[in-house]
Amino acid sequence: AQKITQTQPGMFVQEKEAVTLDCTYDTSDPSYGLFWYKQPSSGEMIFLIYQGSYDQQNATEGRYSLNFQKARKSANLVISASQLGDSAMYFCAMMGYALNFGKGTSLLVTP
Amino acid sequence: DTGVSQDPRHKITKRGQNVTFRCDPISEHNRLYWYRQTLGQGPEFLTYFQNEAQLEKSRLLSDRFSAERPKGSFSTLEIQRTEQGDSAMYLCASSADTHNQPQHFGDGTRLSIL
Numbered sequence: 001a002q003k004i005t006q007t008q009p010g011m012f013v014q015e016k017e018a019v020t021l022d023c024t025y026d027t028s029d030p031s032y033g034l035f036w037y038k039q040p041s042s043g044e045m046i047f048l049i050y051q052g053s054y055d056q057q058n059a060t061e062g063r064y065s066l067n068f069q070k071a072r073k074s075a076n077l078v079i080s081a082s083q084l085g086d087s088a089m090y091f092c093a094m095m096g097y098a099l100n101f102g103k104g105t106s107l108l109v110t111p
Numbered sequence: 112d113t114g115v116s117q118d119p120r121h122k123i124t125k126r127g128q129n130v131t132f133r134c135d136p137i138s139e140h141n142r143l144y145w146y147r148q149t150l151g152q153g154p155e156f157l158t159y160f161q162n163e164a165q166l167e168k169s170r171l172l173s174d175r176f177s178a179e180r181p182k183g184s185f186s187t188l189e190i191q192r193t194e195q196g197d198s199a200m201y202l203c204a205s206s207a208d209t210h211n212q213p214q215h216f217g218d219g220t221r222l223s224i225l
Contacts, residue, residue: 004153033210033211035213035214037216042218043200043218043219043221044216044217044218044219045154045202045204045216046216047213047214047215047216050211050213052211091153091154093153095211097159097166097167098144098146098156098159098167099144099146099154099156099204099214100156101153101154101155102153103151103152103153104152104153
């Protein structure tokens, strides 16, 4: 069975600073995919970044990067140069036949 | 690419009534997923289709729930004899039929049971 753990219910960061959102996972599958989604207060789920278990390099998408440590089973999301619009819930998820989500981390970016 | 569309955005109904939600996926996507999200939680998987075939169903999907995707395009999710515990956001997502493609979500249907 797969399990995603996000231990930070809420995080604060000041505008223009970097922030790391933690995600650990557990799976017995040798091949897997990890995803991060953003959910603003308006409710839509927005895909941010993907990391495959066999990818040699950490994924990056603009201001988002993934700190993937396979031996530790962690896939932390790093947001650089935070903006006020980054305030939202952030979910880490693993793909089985469907996405298995963590409980999320609420990020508040302050001026 | 018009994105995933869900209808209605909000549904308020009395306990015991039947409700039906519709999802129109991104046109070239073969896979379609339904999730349920309650306050303070991540989305939970309900069921998924590859084309018109329903391939997996969660234990969360009691016999009061049924989903269809008759022509492999849009999908409907029906809840019969609604209960208070059915109040949630129902999310639909679609993806291409290749390994580990990201799922693209609709805006969801928020169901409130009176």
